[in-house]
Amino acid sequence: MSPPLEHDYLGLSELPSSPATAVEEGVLTLSATELRLGLPGSETTDRKDKVGLTLKLLPLPKSFVSGAKRGFSDAIDGAGQWRFAAGEGGSEVDLGKGGGLFSPRGEMAGGGTGKPSGQGNAGKDTAVNAAGQEMKAVARVAGSVGHDRAMAPAAKAQVVGWPPIRSYRKNTMATNPSKSKDDADGNQGLGCLYVKVSMDGAPYLRKVDLKMYDNYKELSSALEKMFSCFTIGPCGSHGIPNSDGLSESHLMDLLNGSEYVLTYEDKDGDWMLVGDVPWEMFTDTCRRLRIMKGSDAIGLAPRAMEKCKNWN
Amino acid sequence: MTYFPEEVVEHIFDFLSSHRDRNIVSTVCKAWYRVERLSRRSVFVGNCYAVRPGRVMARFPGTKCLSVKGKPHFADFNLVPHDWGGFALPWIEAAARGCPGLEELRLKRMVVSDESLELLARSFPNFKALVLVSCEGFSTDGLAAIATHCRGLRELDLQENEVEDHGRQWLSCFPDSCTSLESLNFACLKGEVNAGALERLVARCVNLRSLKLNRAISVESLARILVRTPHLVELGTGSFTVEHRAEAYQRLIHAFRKCKSLKSLSGFWDVAPRCLQSIYSICPNLTVLNLSYAPAIQGADLVKLIRHCFKLQKLWVLDCIGDKGLAVVASTCKELQELRVFPSDIYGTGTAAVTEEGLVAISSGCSKLNSLLYFCHQMTNAALITVAKNCPHFTRFRLCILDPGKPDPDTNQPLDEGFGAIVRSCNDLRRLSLSGLLTDTVFLYIGEYAARLEMLSIAFAGDSDKGMVYVLNGCKNLRKLEIRDSPFGDAALLENVGKYETMRSLWMSSCDVTLGGCKALAAKMPRLNVEVINDRVESDEMEENPSDMHKVEKMYVYRTLAGARNDAPEFVDIL
Numbered sequence: 001m002s003p004p005l006e007h008d009y010l011g012l013s014e015l016p017s018s019p020a021t022a023v024e025e026g027v028l029t030l031s032a033t034e035l036r037l038g039l040p041g042s043e044t045t046d047r048k049d050k051v052g053l054t055l056k057l058l059p060l061p062k063s064f065v066s067g068a069k070r071g072f073s074d075a076i077d078g079a080g081q082w083r084f085a086a087g088e089g090g091s092e093v094d095l096g097k098g099g100g101l102f103s104p105r106g107e108m109a110g111g112g113t114g115k116p117s118g119q120g121n122a123g124k125d126t127a128v129n130a131a132g133q134e135m136k137a138v139a140r141v142a143g144s145v146g147h148d149r150a151m152a153p154a155a156k157a158q159v160v161g162w163p164p165i166r167s168y169r170k171n172t173m174a175t176n177p178s179k180s181k182d183d184a185d186g187n188q189g190l191g192c193l194y195v196k197v198s199m200d201g202a203p204y205l206r207k208v209d210l211k212m213y214d215n216y217k218e219l220s221s222a223l224e225k226m227f228s229c230f231t232i233g234p235c236g237s238h239g240i241p242n243s244d245g246l247s248e249s250h251l252m253d254l255l256n257g258s259e260y261v262l263t264y265e266d267k268d269g270d271w272m273l274v275g276d277v278p279w280e281m282f283t284d285t286c287r288r289l290r291i292m293k294g295s296d297a298i299g300l301a302p303r304a305m306e307k308c309k310n311w312n
Numbered sequence: 313m314t315y316f317p318e319e320v321v322e323h324i325f326d327f328l329s330s331h332r333d334r335n336i337v338s339t340v341c342k343a344w345y346r347v348e349r350l351s352r353r354s355v356f357v358g359n360c361y362a363v364r365p366g367r368v369m370a371r372f373p374g375t376k377c378l379s380v381k382g383k384p385h386f387a388d389f390n391l392v393p394h395d396w397g398g399f400a401l402p403w404i405e406a407a408a409r410g411c412p413g414l415e416e417l418r419l420k421r422m423v424v425s426d427e428s429l430e431l432l433a434r435s436f437p438n439f440k441a442l443v444l445v446s447c448e449g450f451s452t453d454g455l456a457a458i459a460t461h462c463r464g465l466r467e468l469d470l471q472e473n474e475v476e477d478h479g480r481q482w483l484s485c486f487p488d489s490c491t492s493l494e495s496l497n498f499a500c501l502k503g504e505v506n507a508g509a510l511e512r513l514v515a516r517c518v519n520l521r522s523l524k525l526n527r528a529i530s531v532e533s534l535a536r537i538l539v540r541t542p543h544l545v546e547l548g549t550g551s552f553t554v555e556h557r558a559e560a561y562q563r564l565i566h567a568f569r570k571c572k573s574l575k576s577l578s579g580f581w582d583v584a585p586r587c588l589q590s591i592y593s594i595c596p597n598l599t600v601l602n603l604s605y606a607p608a609i610q611g612a613d614l615v616k617l618i619r620h621c622f623k624l625q626k627l628w629v630l631d632c633i634g635d636k637g638l639a640v641v642a643s644t645c646k647e648l649q650e651l652r653v654f655p656s657d658i659y660g661t662g663t664a665a666v667t668e669e670g671l672v673a674i675s676s677g678c679s680k681l682n683s684l685l686y687f688c689h690q691m692t693n694a695a696l697i698t699v700a701k702n703c704p705h706f707t708r709f710r711l712c713i714l715d716p717g718k719p720d721p722d723t724n725q726p727l728d729e730g731f732g733a734i735v736r737s738c739n740d741l742r743r744l745s746l747s748g749l750l751t752d753t754v755f756l757y758i759g760e761y762a763a764r765l766e767m768l769s770i771a772f773a774g775d776s777d778k779g780m781v782y783v784l785n786g787c788k789n790l791r792k793l794e795i796r797d798s799p800f801g802d803a804a805l806l807e808n809v810g811k812y813e814t815m816r817s818l819w820m821s822s823c824d825v826t827l828g829g830c831k832a833l834a835a836k837m838p839r840l841n842v843e844v845i846n847d848r849v850e851s852d853e854m855e856e857n858p859s860d861m862h863k864v865e866k867m868y869v870y871r872t873l874a875g876a877r878n879d880a881p882e883f884v885d886i887l
Contacts, residue, residue, distance in 0.1 A: 163712055164389045168472040280552070
């Protein structure tokens, strides 16, 4: 095995660290930060050296167009559209802040510290732009062929079926984000849940973040405030029965006195009455809200009555 | 032996519990074949397309327990298109015609329709147990049919299925006369169930020992249920969202204290760390603990909990337990046999949660460990060598380094030596999953040392055809081989074609196998089905007649007595 090559890949130290933190560190130290980008057609090292550190963009190979998906294996083996190689081939370009484009694969060679590339040190900004555009171009084509395995220049390349976790588990975890993570990261990713709210007769829609509320009461008062300007006076109730089971939903109480009913569209595309399920389940499944005229909700009312009958 | 009356031979066969032993004795002579087939009560079909359902029922008319598996394992990871096959209905129909005395049905990775569940419910008067694992295609309507018509049902176990929610009435369909339930698991259902009906059901089923609730069941309901089921051995909680000062929480603690038989706990969706204290009283008796759906519990709280669990044999946990947490497990859980550590942060933007250190700690503390599934960010050869030395009893060893093709971070070497140590040391190894940077060398080791290996999963590994050939020529007990994204081509595929008839199946995706290679294999081995699975997106763009040089995206090969199946969708070509 050839002696480990020294590469400064986004300023990683010897200690293993996750890609993202490495990126952050990398941005800090300029000289140690290098994402060397080989221009298309530049030669890569032999396949054995899988300490992938340099990213090379290749012109789209024919197989890509003909639809044979190569994905990750090509990345490693050098037959596909993206390549990672410990490369010094061709001209290299310093990419300072471009670190966010790729996650470093493989680890730093032991003891490697800053080894700035002296070559091809074009103006960083232009280099970044050029590389950025190249990547965008490839990514666009990748997107158009519709391959979910074509690697987008995201912080971490995502491969179909990897890591090997059952979809059941993935789906369950996706709707069950770690609470402490949310606190730390604020509204990152799963931290906010904006859904459209439409009201019959209103000229425009609104959007609310369901994560801002902890229960139906808060949601209903927020919606009331939002749409109060559109409410057309009080109307008679439509006799929607109110049982103990609905006590969570003050919105129902509120709207019992008006001609409106709050409904939502769930994951399966069905329109449901708000207030039936526990709050957490509601936020997981709700896709959009609709404040419906009571007369339109006749179809939903029998469900509510049936539900109350079966409650105990 | 053949001079003994058949009853005696049959009685002797009663002592043979394993399918393999029974398969072997049935080949000795015609008389034994006859005795065995009439007396077999439990039939296992590892690949639903290997044999026709009717044939199975005809050969084993006394079948009481039937197990059937459908899709290949990689279907779990979305590598098999949705409507590839694996339908349960033909099996249920054949059983209804040929084995009406059926009592138990176990299906894994199959497509089960409501229609088939309804047929099942009506066709078997003695039906006792239904276990569905990783299945799909049915809704709560099908479950309602089971509840309504299966008098004397003892077990309804739904594990990780995709079930459509058509309302919560299904549970109410268990008649008031139903008191026979011993095991009920509906944890995978997304919708609500009728809480009152559930409470009444568990109250009247006095033999209930295993109950796994779904996320929709509140803590209040759980407390009420536990009061009525103090003899429960296995419990899957519902959603564990509760204010720890609430009365319901107090009632729950009280109820837990009464459950002196509880040995297994799972569920804990949405649990807040503080609420874990409620189970401290049960922990010293626990042998099974599954906290892998509770990402809100971080390392420190997990550790506090685990310090009480010194009888633990099986632990499923998320990687937020951290290396330090695993060290606590190692020092506390001396009886540990199975450990699974799942990633909480799949796309890796957080800090590394568990590394090789955690695994080494476990191996030095838990010498009885025999089954491992470990997702981590990195692994070293040195660690694997240490683990191999400490735990020579592994039967299942699955390591998933999240970054494909990642080498040993200390030495930058591939992990060949580490895995080599595992196969050399663990003589009973039956299942192995590889990851990280690997060359052909690791396959040389596997072929040479892994004599008992039955299932091997390979991803992003190897350099050349030699790797695959080492395995095919070496592992004489190999039954299932699944490979993705590895540079194995036609030469490897065709090197030892006879091998595939000794195996259940071979899966290769994103490798270098071409259509021509698959055709050659199919031509040489008529008793194999060679399926070429084309991805939908691709097949729209593919030419009418792809050339033989065209690389095959997904290939699934399996031995079969049934010939090409007639329910294959259009994107599957059976050569």
